[in-house]
Amino acid sequence: xxxxxxxxxxxxxxxxxxVALRCDPISGHVSLFWYQQALxxxxxxxxxxxxxxxxxxxxxxxxxFFAERPEGSVSTLKIQRTQxxxxxxYLCASSKKDRDLIAPQHFGDGTxxxxx
Amino acid sequence: xxxxTQPNSMESNEEEPVHLPCNHSTISGTDYIHWYRQxxxxxxxxxxxxxxxxxxxRMASLAIAEDRKSSxxxxxxxxxxxxxxxxxxxxxxxxxGSQGNLIFGKGTKLSVKP
Numbered sequence: 001x002x003x004x005x006x007x008x009x010x011x012x013x014x015x016x017x018x019v020a021l022r023c024d025p026i027s028g029h030v031s032l033f034w035y036q037q038a039l040x041x042x043x044x045x046x047x048x049x050x051x052x053x054x055x056x057x058x059x060x061x062x063x064x065f066f067a068e069r070p071e072g073s074v075s076t077l078k079i080q081r082t083q084x085x086x087x088x089x090y091l092c093a094s095s096k097k098d099r100d101l102i103a104p105q106h107f108g109d110g111t112x113x114x115x116x
Numbered sequence: 117x118x119x120x121t122q123p124n125s126m127e128s129n130e131e132e133p134v135h136l137p138c139n140h141s142t143i144s145g146t147d148y149i150h151w152y153r154q155x156x157x158x159x160x161x162x163x164x165x166x167x168x169x170x171x172x173x174r175m176a177s178l179a180i181a182e183d184r185k186s187s188x189x190x191x192x193x194x195x196x197x198x199x200x201x202x203x204x205x206x207x208x209x210x211x212x213g214s215q216g217n218l219i220f221g222k223g224t225k226l227s228v229k230p
Contacts, residue, residue: 004159033217042203042220043160056215091159093218101216102148102207107159 006108021077021111025094035091087115120204125225128194136189138204147208151189153200199228
């Protein structure tokens, strides 16, 4: 079956440009997470959606980062006025609704963002 | 704060068993132990989880200490494809806010030699 799909797989941008990263979660998954992974580190939480509602954006590093999921399926992470420290792999994960907070999360292969 | 401690790296020979340890001394009674792995250039992949009893699935086994302060992920016969970073993660209402986001540490990088 189809897993989580992210696009583009690689993105190179010049400092100061805006970028948009797309995530197609598994169909029917209510929960959607974005993570940022720096080189050699584990992923770090950015933001969470339950359907179309963004319930937690505490991990977004600055107001240049913005995420949306307008119809409760596809999500877009946008970074405005990119800076070199934004270079990282951006991972999207989805999961079923999970009252006990233990449902496995299914990850895409990420978008590797390089800011020149 | 990942609240788990894992060795930075381990090596194994192909077709031999691998035991990946994890310490989680501050675990509480309702916390689950989850394992994910991340192959090179891929996103993390769920492996297994447990609460108190040992667990087996097609990928691995999870052995949980009686006091739950440590656990071990067991790969019964390592293959080259098992070379990855393995993350031990606690999950439940005490972690990841109200929605259960995963809190990753640095994990254990497993190398498998042919």
